[in-house]
Amino acid sequence: MLDHSPTPTPVRVPLVTEPWGILKSLQEARRNVLSIIPQIAVKQRMVSGKTGKRWHMVMDPQAIREMLLDRVDDYPKSVVTKNLLKPAIGDSLFIAEGAHWRWQRRAAAPVFSHRNVMNLSPIMSAAAERAASRVTQAGPRAVNMLDEMVTTTFDVIGDVTFSGGDTFDRDAVHGAIDDYIAEAGKISLFDILGFPDWIPRPGRLMSGKALKEMKAMADGAIDARAKRGHEGVPDLLDLLLDGEDPKTKRKMNTSELRDNLLTFIVAGHETTALTLAWAMYLVGFDQAVQDRARAEAQNVLQGRACTGEDVEKLPFIRMIIDEALRMYPAAGIISRTAQKQDTLGGREILPGDTVMIPIYALGRHEMLWDEPDAFRPERFKDRKAIDRYAYLPFGDGPRICIGASFALQEAVIILATLLSRFRFTPVQGKEPEPVMILTLRPEGGVWMTAEAI
Template sequence: MTAAASDNLGFIPAFPARHERRLPLLQLLKTLRENAIGTYTQDAFERDIIIYRLGFKPMILANHPDLIRHVMLDNAANYERDPVGKRLLEPGLGKGLLTSEGAEWKRQRRMMAPIFQPRRLAGFAAIMTDYSERLARKLAALPPTCHVDMAEQMMLLTLDVIARTMFGSDDGTDVSAVGEAMDRYQATVRPNIPDLIGLPRWVPRPAAAEGQRALAEMDAIINGLIQRRRERAELGNDLLGLLLAARDDETGAALDDREVRDQMATFFLAGHETTATTLAWTWYLLSHAPQVEAKLHAELDTVLGGRAATNADYDKLIYTRMVLEEAMRLYPPAHTTARQAMAEDRFGDIAIPPGTMVIISPYIMHRHRLYWQNPDAFDPENFAPEKAAQRRRYTYLPFGAGPRICIGQGFAMIEAVLILATLAQKLRARLVPGAKVAPVAKITLRPSPGLPMTIQPR
C-alpha cells in the first residue's frame, strides 16, 4: 500500500498490502524470505490469538498483551529464542547477549549491565552531537536540486557514532570496514526453506559464500582491535575498554577474546542499524507531515535556541521523543521475534505443546485495531505523556520486553533524540516527488529501495 493522506486520520504511510486469507504454502515461503511483513493477513491486525501450522511446525501468533507477558516475562524460562533466528544470527553475532540462553545469558547480562548505566551513557552524548553537527553542515551545503539517500546517511552517521563509542581510542583504524562487512553479511541472511517448515537439522542448508567472506573480514578487524587493546597499559573508557575490564561480580571472571568479539558484533548491529532505520523512517514521516515537523521545530527552537544539544536536554525534548516513538510504532526496527516452548505450557484454554513457536510481532501489535486508534496513521500524540500513561502494557514493544528487553535501550534513545534534534534544528528533508518507498523486513525493517530526499537548510 502506498502512502496516502487523509484530513481525518493524518498521514497514512506506506505498508504492504494485507491479504484476506493465508497465502498458499509456496508463495508464503517465498514471501517470508523476501519480506516477512508482506505475509500478514488482515485478521492478524484484528484478532488477539491466531493458531496455525507452518509445514511441520505448530505456531501461535500472540497479539494478546497477557500472552506476550506470559511468554516474555512470567514463564520466560520455558521459552527460548527460536532455532531459525539463532541459526540466522549466530554466524555473525556468535553467542552474545542477543543469541545466548539460560545461565550463560544471565552471566553476560550481569557483566554488561554496568556498561550501560546512565552515567556511562552521558559520556557518549557529546560524540553523538559532534558527528551529527558535522553531517548537518555537510547536508546543508548541498545544492537544492541534489538528491541524497537519507537512509544511507543515517547508516553512515550511526556507524561513525558506534565506531567512536566502541573503539574511540583506536584512531586511524578503518572501523567503517566493520560496518561494510556487517552490511554485506546481513544481505545474505535469509531463512532457508528447511528452517521455515521445520525440517530436522541434519537436512542441509545452503551457505552464502559472500556472507562467510564478510564475516572473516569483520572478525579480522575486531580481533586485531582486541589484541592491540589488551597490549596497552590503559584499556580505555570506550565500549571495548569497558568490555575488557568487565568482571562477573559472582565469580570475578573476565570475558575471553571470543566473548568480547561476540558482544562487539552484537553491539555493532544493535547500536548501529536499529537507530539508523528509526531515524530514516522519521525523516520519511516528517517529509509528509509538515504540521508535525513545525511542532518539532518549535520545541527545538525553544529548548535549544540554536545551540548544540547536550545530554542534559534529553528530558526536555519531549515532543522530539514522541516523534521518534511514533516512528518506532509504525516501523519497529526489530519487527518480529519468536520463542519456542521447551516444555508443555498453557495460557487460559490454549494448550501450548513443546516445540510450539510463539510469534510476537511488534509490527502487528503497534498497528493492531484492538489497542490503537487509527493505527496506520502517523500521529506522535499517541505518545503524549498523559496518553502513554493510559496505554496497556505489552502493546508497544520497540525494544522487546521482560528480562531480555534490549540492554542498549537507553543508549539508542539518547542517540536518536540528539541526532534528530541536531539535524532538524538545521535542516528539512523532503522525499523526492514520485519516489516509492516501502518497508522491507530483513533483520531490521528498512526503507526500500532507499530514501531519496532533497535538503532544505532552515
C-alpha cells in the first residue's frame, strides 16, 4: 500500500483566510506582524485593501523593481517604520531620506568594502570558536541555539565595533536593544493611522531611559576613540570616524556617528543571529542536508578555524544560509509610503497609500518558487536562474543593505564551524513558532542537543 501522506515541511506562519477589521488587525499585528498577510498573497501578484488607510501588498518582481530601483524617491520608508525605529537610531542611514541619506551612504560605503570585511573575518572566526566551546561545555544538555547565536553575533559586532576595549558596557547595550525590540517594536494603532510623532506611543516610553543610557555610552566611546586614535587593523568605529562623503568631503559628527553605529550594532547582530538560528532549525529538520554540509565543512577546514578565505569554498553552507533567508527573512515585511499617483502592476496607487513588500510571502510565492514551503538549499546552486526581485532578504536598489556581505561572511563562518564539530538533533516537542515584531524570530527558541564528532 502506497503512503500518500504529504512530505513534512518546516514550520510556517498561518496566513489570513478571511477579511479583518482594523481592531482585529491591530490585535493580531501586535502579536505577529506576519499574521496580517492574506493567504492569497502567495498566489497573486498584488493584493490591496483598506485598514484605516489604503494599502497594497506587492509580490510582482517587475513592480518591486520599479519601487526599489526605478522610482525609489517616490516610495520612501513608511511613517510606521520611521516611528518604530527613530527613537533608537535617529536619522541614520536606515531611515534617512533624500540628500541626507545619500551623503551618509557615500561616507559609509567604504566601511563595508570587500577588503575591510575580509580584514574583520578573524573576529568572526574567534567568536565562532567560542561558540563551539560553549556548546562543548553544555555536554549532553539541550542548548537553545537562538540564545547561542544571539550571544555569538553580539560578540562579533562588539569586537568589530570596539576592538580597542573602549568603555562600553556591552551587557547594558544588549539589554537596551532587547528591551526596545520587545516593547517599542509592537505596532501602535497611532502608527497604523499615521498620527504625528509627538503623540506618545504606549510602551515606547518604557524603554526611553535605557535608550538614553545606550546613546550616552556610545557618545563617550566615540569621543574617547577620536582622541586616542586606533591601533592595528581598523575596526568599524575607526572606519566610520575616517569616512567622508567623496563628493562633499563631509564627515559624520558625533550624533551622526552614534546613530549609525547603533544602527549597525542593532541590525548587525540581531538579523544575522536570527538567520543562523533558523538555519540551525532547518539542518536539524533535515539530517541529510546537515550531513552533506558537515562533510563539506570538514573537508575544507580539516579541524582548523574557519577563515574569511574559506567562505567561497563552502558553497553548500552558503546555500543553506540563502534558503534560511528565503524561508524566514529577518525583515518579513518592508513598508513604503507612496508620494505621488502611480500605477504598479496595473493597479492605481494614490499619494499617501502604504505600499508593502511582504518579503515572507515573496519567498513562498507559488508563481515564483517550486514547492515554496519545502527546505531545498539546492535551489540556490545557480543564483542567476533566480529572479533578482523574487528574493530580497537584503532589499535591493540603492538602499540595499550596506552590510549584506558582512552578514553573509559571518553566517557562513559560524555555521561551518559548528557543523564541522557537532551533530545537532532537535529536541522533540520544541518546534519554534515564526513570530515577527520587528524581526522574524523563532519564538520558543531552537532547542537542540549536540553530539561532538
